[in-house]
Amino acid sequence: EAGVTQFPSHSVIEKGQTVTLRCDPISGHDNLYWYRRVMGKEIKFLLHFVKESKQDESGMPNNRFLAERTGGTYSTLKVQPAELEDSGVYFCASSPRQGSGNTIYFGEGSWLTVV
Amino acid sequence: GENVEQHPSTLSVQEGDSAVIKCTYSDSASNYFPWYKQELGKGPQLIIDIRSNVGEKKDQRIAVTLNKTAKHFSLHITETQPEDSAVYFCAALHSGGGADGLTFGKGTHLIIQP
Numbered sequence: 001e002a003g004v005t006q007f008p009s010h011s012v013i014e015k016g017q018t019v020t021l022r023c024d025p026i027s028g029h030d031n032l033y034w035y036r037r038v039m040g041k042e043i044k045f046l047l048h049f050v051k052e053s054k055q056d057e058s059g060m061p062n063n064r065f066l067a068e069r070t071g072g073t074y075s076t077l078k079v080q081p082a083e084l085e086d087s088g089v090y091f092c093a094s095s096p097r098q099g100s101g102n103t104i105y106f107g108e109g110s111w112l113t114v115v
Numbered sequence: 116g117e118n119v120e121q122h123p124s125t126l127s128v129q130e131g132d133s134a135v136i137k138c139t140y141s142d143s144a145s146n147y148f149p150w151y152k153q154e155l156g157k158g159p160q161l162i163i164d165i166r167s168n169v170g171e172k173k174d175q176r177i178a179v180t181l182n183k184t185a186k187h188f189s190l191h192i193t194e195t196q197p198e199d200s201a202v203y204f205c206a207a208l209h210s211g212g213g214a215d216g217l218t219f220g221k222g223t224h225l226i227i228q229p
Contacts, residue, residue, distance in 0.1 A: 004158075006158075033215075033216060035216070035217075041221070042119075042204075042219045042220060042221045042222065043159070043204060043206075043217075043219040043222075044219070045215075045216025045217060045218070046216075047216075048215040048216060055215055056215040056216065058216075059216055091158055091159065103149075103161060103164065104149070104161070104217065105161065106151070106158040106159045106160070106161075107158050108156075108157050108158040109157075109158045
């Protein structure tokens with residue numbers, strides 16, 4: 001069974017440009033999460049989808065970040081316009097329907113560098 | 116909100132010795148505590164987890180203990196091997212609470228000396 005997959009694995013963009021990260025959760029997982037780790041800091045929660053609905057977006061840093069999960073399958077996270085402090089690794093994670101034990105599986109991350 | 120503290124930030128042990136990583140949490144409502152291992156260039160991989168109705172859980176060379184009263188939990192790795200070298204993260208979650216995301220510690224860089 002395929003795990004959580006993320007694309008691109010690495011991205012280098014200039015300040016002010018736009019980047020869109022994609023995540024494909026494990027098949028059948030209703031819960032999809034975005035996290036990020038900026039240099040030297042801990043991994044921080046950004047938001048949580050249950051199917052196509054945003055359940056909790058309390059971790060989104062500002063309105064330059066937009067996450068979508070149309071159709072409840074894959075998700076995208078767009079950063080527009082990107083700033084230097086957005087550099088870091090963005091992790092996507094998924095878990096089965098709530099009540100199934102909360103085991104959360106992470107992808108390998110999208111490493112973003114804003115120059 | 117929840118706050119998770121993790122110590123030490125770096126841990127170096129001789130191959131074959133044991134390693135212990137400790138975490139404390141602040142929210143007494145947290146009830147799920149996973150541990151993740153992250154190797155260079157890869158994403159966090161779940162290695163063991165424990166729920167608040169259990170005090171200890173073991174899986175081969177890895178064990179986790181939970182003290183709800185003191186609000187701390189620990190990861191124990193016995194008979195360490197070179198492939199155990201990685202960054203380890205603890206996390207806490209209040210499953211069923213208002214916030215849905217894991218709160219992570221800052222990570223421990225475990226180095227196994229041959």
